[in-house]
Amino acid sequence: MPVTSQPLGRRERNKQEKLDRITAAATELFAKYGVEDVTTQQIADRADIGTGTLFLYAKTKGELLLLVQNTNYAEALERGRAHAETIMDALDAVMSIVRPIVECNRTQIDNGRFYLREMVFGDPTEPHHHAALSIVGQTEEAIAAILDREQHAGMGDAATTARIVSAIMFVSMAASLNAGLDIESLVQDIRTQISLLIPR
Structure with a gap:
């Protein structure tokens, strides 16, 4: 029997969605302003998450x-x-x-x-x-x-x-x-x- 991967559960999908939003927000802000002039708060705001959540993905x-x-x-x-x-x-x-x-x-x-x-x-x-x-x-x-x-x-x-x-x-x-x-x-x-x- 072929092995099929199980679809992601709700928790994993939510984590991946947040990671995608963080990556997109950081990409956009770093490209526009440069890493030195962007704060983690700006990235969290753009990704629509709290800074505490942001630090779970990158410290x-x-x-x-x-x-x-x-x-x-x-x-x-x-x-x-x-x-x-x-x-x-x-x-x-x-x-x-x-x-x-x-x-x-x-x-x-x-x-x-x-x-x-x-x-x-x-x-x-x-x-x-x-x-x-x-x-x-x-x-x-x-x-x-x-x-x-x-x-x-x-x-x-x-x-x-x-x-x-x-x-x-x-x-x-x-x-x-x-x-x-x-x-x-x-x-x-x-x-x-x-x-x-x-x-x-």
Whole structure:
């Protein structure tokens, strides 16, 4: 007999509906005003819930930003991974993963930089922080797979190189010095650094 998933009960549906409203409210307000200028009270009001309820879903404003951005980051990674499969050159394939992540991060530069700080310095026991770190791990796995595919490194070396590529990408996006760079300039800067690791 095929296994069918049970429909969600009323309580689970209510929880999911509240989470959806919180995510939509935070997404809208962060995009419009930036994470630094939005309060948790504004998000709760927009989601039509109490602040106590809001904190059941995310304990801090940083966690709310992770909740919003994790979905965007995961989608950017999937787009990049799909594109990378069609590219033979290792550096170009790696950059096809990097570019959509940079574009996602630069949609709202201050929010993107805040998101990266939360990933690095946030509480790893919080579920949205844990999810962000999981996406970083998936990014590194995708890059390592390209390096292995093109035989640029052994299995261990590919994973280490992928971690270095990831560090270059995140530091470049978070650096105050680069805050004024447009997407093309930032991508080119990252490519220049990564090209030293992935010879053609």
